[in-house]
Amino acid sequence: MTEMWERFSYYGMRAILVLFLSASVLEGGLGLNGGTAKALVGVYMASVYLVALPGGWISDRILGTRRCVLLGGVIIMLGHISLAVPAGAGFAFAGLALIVVGTGLLKPNVTAIVGHLYKGDEDARRDAGFSLFYMGVNIGALLGPAIAGTLGQKVGWHVGFGAAAVGMAFGLAQYAFGRRPPGDDAPPHRLTPEERRRFTRYAVRGVAVVVVVVALAAVTGAFTLDGVTWALTVITILVAAGYFAFMFYGSHGITPEERVRLKAYAWLFVAAAIFQMIYDQAATELTAFAHDKTDLSFGGWNMPSSWLQSANPIMVLLLAPVLAGLWIRLGDRVSTAVKFAIGLALAGASFLLMAAAATAASDGTRVSALWLLGTYVIQTVGELSLYPVGLSVTVKLAPAAFAGQMMGLWFLATAVGDAVGGQVTRLSGTVLSQPLYFMCLGLLAIAAAMVLAMFTRPLRRLMSERPEPVMAASG
Template sequence: MAASATDACRERRFLGHPRGLATLFLTEMWERFSFYGMRSILVLFLAAPAAEHGLGLADGTAKALAGVYSAMVYLVTLPGGWIADRMLGPRPSVLYGGVIIMLGHIAMAMPGGAGFVYLGLTLIIAGTGLLKPNIATLVGHLYGEEEDARRDAGFSIFYMGINLGAFLAPLVVGTLGQKVSWHLGFGIAAVGMALGLAQYVLGRRHLPGGRPSRRLDDRERRHLHTAVLAGSAAVAAIVLLGAATGTLTLDNITWAVAVVPIGVAVAYFAFMFFGSHEITSEERARLRAYVWLFAAASVFWMVYDQAATELTTFAQHKTDLSVAGWDMPSSWLQAINPIMVIVLAPAFAALWVRTGDRLSTPLKFTAAMVLVGLSFVVMMFAAAKASHGVRVSALWLVVTYLIQTTGELCLSPVGLSVTTKLAPRAFASQMIGLWYLAIAVGDAVGGQMTRLAGTVLSEPAYFLTLALLALVTGAALAAGIRPLRALMAEHPASG
């Protein structure tokens, strides 16, 4: 019965792919419009003084909070995938997640002080946890087991939708937020999510995944209730203790939360390797290869997602934004990367289909690490020039984003695709959450590392440090291409 439903979802075509890809493309486009729109102004809003209607946080605290927020957005995709697998199913999870995200942006739009801001961020985090892993799972389930190359191409097209939303977001949300009102910008992000929800409801009949793969039984449900109550009590006790001792500060919270994704990643891999009897020996071998891809991806995102923190403040304070006598909003520079993805994604999708198995996943990851490292070598020179007190040309950031884009297309859609391929059957949606956990680890560490820029390290030294870390990771990955291919059961080839 399930197989025939899936076949029906594949009957109609969209750019040579299953018709459901169009629905998921547009849903993700509008969700990313809301996400990247808010992100394009978040750190600037957090650091803006009260006289400019911002929260007035210290620069380092604002960047660390933005980094931790990004980390938590991706961290909660892991329980979001589990909820879909065991309770709701992927298709309803995407709908519920979108509604919660929209409510979060509405809260951010309320000019009621820090309370509404933190409530909004919390709701967006929770909603993204439900939507993000499960929409990617639905894309993967549109294809058959033997359609690896076409699945890679499908994810590249899906990724183009992400970046169309990300391109429009800084131009619309960023402009209104920086030029008119921060809260108006956040409100437009809510409108974007509402549009995504409307078209998802209209097109979800083309999608599989209406039911969980294995619903919780009564015993498991009781254990879940107990765990939720115990976890809530533990969090409440920690908050009360922190308040009583005066240690419940925003800086301390960001430091503590930054450790969580790392601990979760270690614990979850340990559980899958040693605690689950539902994983076969063949699946476990593939997971060993996935650990190395996960680690490399974490380093990639640690560098890449500095766009939301260090590169945002660099654009605002050290970049010449004058265009024919008009000061361009600094958030517009964040539209450079997504428009480059839109232009280049079809070429990469075609490349993956044409090369098939000749270019391995580890080789693609290696290329991504080298490219993101070189992008920060460029930023090192830009920061050195800016250290003399002059605003540098925006072309420095254009070149940086161009290099990063090529690296991103070698890693991100390919990483999503290989995750669905290597996922043990019992952990299908949860493995997508695990892929996003790599982003959470990178963002958590990267957000705290921004505190070093301009304090412990000069800005040029900061960019060089991250560049070297990425390049060393790429070299280590290159040395292990052949054993990784063997573990993944990829057909041996030159790459």
């Protein structure tokens, strides 16, 4: 329920964010050009998941999971309140920054709580459990665009953002007064006094470096929205690469066996990032396509374009029990790598369908909403093949001393995909025609799925998954 309301606020706001940023000042928006607005939404979504990594560390070493979830929810609500204030770009950007910080504290830790409900050898049940948890998440993702999105498009942008704030307030009330999450909330590896002093020194130095860099950028004229989005994209990729290097080569108690499993996890990380690069363009390229090139009229009434973003959670609610039952029935016969390859291939197929839709709309004709609905259905099946399974395998492969941080590392894959995807959208309609843009990304995802499928057996060995049974030859 807590995550449901947090997702209500996030997806409700996200459904109208790119439209608000690109709308003219006379229409109540910020008047950014389309490429900058989409890139900004991409790096915003990336930042939301990027800070899940320090959020997991804070849980492991300072606050514990329950306090992190509560504090994160409060900060998220304050961010939506800031967005709801019609006072210009300053309040809007401050609101986005607060949501980023709050989500980093809440999201990895509420997810880690779910993973710890299952014993280490209950892989199939954990996969199914995360699928059911994912259903709850998608109730919020369904209601957010339908309520906050409608209010934003039909009444006013800031009214929609205010509805997102109210949703997060409900989540906080439920979490604070509901049943306490199971387990001890004490940080498993609390900082020693010396570690705390060292952390404080590094934090102060880090803040000082950021202040100096921002000041230099402002003086040289490089401190622009486009410059910030490119910088955040590079930072996201470097953080991912740096953290994997730290996990593989650092001296921090990770056993040789755990490092072997991390090699397999690196493959899954790249696959998840490519999937998210396509999947999360629902908030950028597909939102713009729905608003500008899709026929949304029904008997003289125009449906808000944000409603189309509810198609994905509706399909998740319908299909999650089916996929959860399928994974239990198949057990270990279908490997994690195969499930990831299926998800990637379906993501690619969805963009090939969008290439056909964009071709049909290239003469200025608004196309049927069924094109987008079909795209979201294909993506949903791919999502349910990859994402809940990814959450589950992250818990399974996590080194013992880095449980919270490992969940943050999983969300970092989403951050990389969103950051790169936000910049890639600049190619659409400029360097590449929109049909060619969708086709190139679709073929990239399908090629990645084929490569992952080719290496299924080595990945099973690295992850210590049970191999497929060998059938005796007849004759």
